[in-house]
Amino acid sequence: MSTGVVVLVLSLLLGAQPIATDLYLPALPALTQGFGASMHQAQLTLTALLLAFGLSQLVWGPLSDRFGRRPILLWGMGAFALASVGSVFSASMEQLVLWRAVQGAAMGAGVMCARAIVRDLYAPTEGARMMSKGLSGLGVLACISAPLGGLLSDWLGWRAALGALAVFGAATLALLAWRFEETLPVERRQPLHLGEMAVTWSRILRHPTFWTFALLATASYGGLFTFLATSSFVFINALGLSKTHYGLLMFSMSFVYILGTIVCRRLIPRLGVRRTVAVAAGFTLTGGTLVGVFGWLGWHHTWAIMLPYYLFILAHGVHQPCGQSGAVSPFPQSAGTASALSGFLMMVVAFTMGQWLGARMPAGTEGATVLPLTNGLWFWSVVIAAIAWTLVQRYGELRQPPQRAQTSATP
Structure with missing residues (x-):
C-alpha cells in the first residue's frame, strides 16, 4: 500500500471513535428528553460503548496477532455498520444502550488494528x-462530526445523527475490502x-515503556473524555447555546487538535519524543489549571472554558x-x-470517569453546572x-528493538 492509502486507512479506523461519540453528542440532550431518561441512562449510551470498546480489544488483539x-x-467494521443501523431503530433507551455496546465492541477491532498496523x-x-x-x-473527522451532528439533529432529529454512523461504517468497510492489504x-x-498468550501478556505488562506511554495516552484521553461526556450538557443546558453553536465549538476544538498533531510531527525530529512530550505537558497543565481556576472563581461562560481548553487539546494532539x-x-x-491492553486501560478509565460524571451532572437545565467539567x-x-x-523522561526513549530480535521472526 502507498503511504497515502495507509494514512487514509488509519484516519478512518482511528476516526471511528470520534465519529461514534462526537457526532451524536449534540443530539444527546434531545435524545435523553425524547426517551424520558435520566442523566445516568444518557451517560450509559457513551460509557457502554466505551467499556465494550475497551473489553473487546482484549479479544481482537490476540486474534489479529494470530489471523492477521x-x-x-472486515468483521469488525461490518458489525459496526450493522449495530449503527440497529441504534437508529431503537425503541427505548435500553435498546439504544445495547446497540451502542455492540457498536463499541466492533469499533475496538478498527482502532486496535490501526495501532498495530x-x-x-x-x-x-x-x-x-x-x-x-x-x-x-481523526481530527478532520472530528471537525466534521460535531457540526454535522448538530445540523442533523436540528433538521431531522437525533435518529438521523445515529444514521450517519451507519453510512460511515459501510463506506469504511468498502474501502477496506477494496484497498487494504495485509500488514x-x-x-x-x-x-x-x-x-503463549500468558507469556506475551506478562512480558508486555512488565515493560516500563509500555506503562509509561499507555498511562500518558490514558490520562490524556481521560481529559478529552471528561470534556466529551459533559460538554453538551454544559454548553446547551447550563450556558444556553444552540445545538448548532455547540457543534461549531466542537469543530474549533477539533481544528486545534489537528494543529497539535502537526506540531507533534514537527517537534519529534528536532527534540525527540521525550522533550516533545515534556513541552506539550506545559501547555496541558496551563490550560487545565486555568479552566479549573476560572470555574472555581465563578466565571461560567463559554470562552472562560474554551480558550484555556484550546491549550489542553493542542497538547492532546502531541500526547x-x-x-x-x-x-x-x-x-x-x-x-x-x-495495542489491546493499552486501549483497554484507556476505556476503563473513561468508563469510571463517565460513572462519576453521570452522578454529578443533571439531565435538564435545572441545576446545570460547569464544575464537573472544569474540575475534571x-x-x-x-x-x-x-x-x-x-x-516519560525516565522510560520514554523509543528505540528500534535489537536486530537479532527482528530477524528471529523474519526470513
Whole structure:
C-alpha cells in the first residue's frame, strides 16, 4: 500500500471513535428528553460503548496477532455498520444502550488494528510520526462530526445523527475490502495457546515503556473524555447555546487538535519524543489549571472554558500519537496484544470517569453546572504533567528493538 492509502486507512479506523461519540453528542440532550431518561441512562449510551470498546480489544488483539489484521478489520467494521443501523431503530433507551455496546465492541477491532498496523509497518520513532498523521485525519473527522451532528439533529432529529454512523461504517468497510492489504506476514503471527498468550501478556505488562506511554495516552484521553461526556450538557443546558453553536465549538476544538498533531510531527525530529512530550505537558497543565481556576472563581461562560481548553487539546494532539505508538513500540511480534491492553486501560478509565460524571451532572437545565467539567480537566492536567515530566523522561526513549530480535521472526 502507498503511504497515502495507509494514512487514509488509519484516519478512518482511528476516526471511528470520534465519529461514534462526537457526532451524536449534540443530539444527546434531545435524545435523553425524547426517551424520558435520566442523566445516568444518557451517560450509559457513551460509557457502554466505551467499556465494550475497551473489553473487546482484549479479544481482537490476540486474534489479529494470530489471523492477521485484514479479516479482523472486515468483521469488525461490518458489525459496526450493522449495530449503527440497529441504534437508529431503537425503541427505548435500553435498546439504544445495547446497540451502542455492540457498536463499541466492533469499533475496538478498527482502532486496535490501526495501532498495530503502524507497528507492523514502521520503526518506533517513524511510527509516532505516522500515528500523528492518522490522528490528524481523526481530527478532520472530528471537525466534521460535531457540526454535522448538530445540523442533523436540528433538521431531522437525533435518529438521523445515529444514521450517519451507519453510512460511515459501510463506506469504511468498502474501502477496506477494496484497498487494504495485509500488514502482518504469516511468519510473524502468534499462536492462540493460553500458555503463549500468558507469556506475551506478562512480558508486555512488565515493560516500563509500555506503562509509561499507555498511562500518558490514558490520562490524556481521560481529559478529552471528561470534556466529551459533559460538554453538551454544559454548553446547551447550563450556558444556553444552540445545538448548532455547540457543534461549531466542537469543530474549533477539533481544528486545534489537528494543529497539535502537526506540531507533534514537527517537534519529534528536532527534540525527540521525550522533550516533545515534556513541552506539550506545559501547555496541558496551563490550560487545565486555568479552566479549573476560572470555574472555581465563578466565571461560567463559554470562552472562560474554551480558550484555556484550546491549550489542553493542542497538547492532546502531541500526547496521543506519542502515547499510542510508544505503548506498542517495544513489541513488534505482538503489537496487536500490546495495542489491546493499552486501549483497554484507556476505556476503563473513561468508563469510571463517565460513572462519576453521570452522578454529578443533571439531565435538564435545572441545576446545570460547569464544575464537573472544569474540575475534571484540572485534575487530568495535573496527572498528565506528572507522567510526562517523570515517567516519560525516565522510560520514554523509543528505540528500534535489537536486530537479532527482528530477524528471529523474519526470513
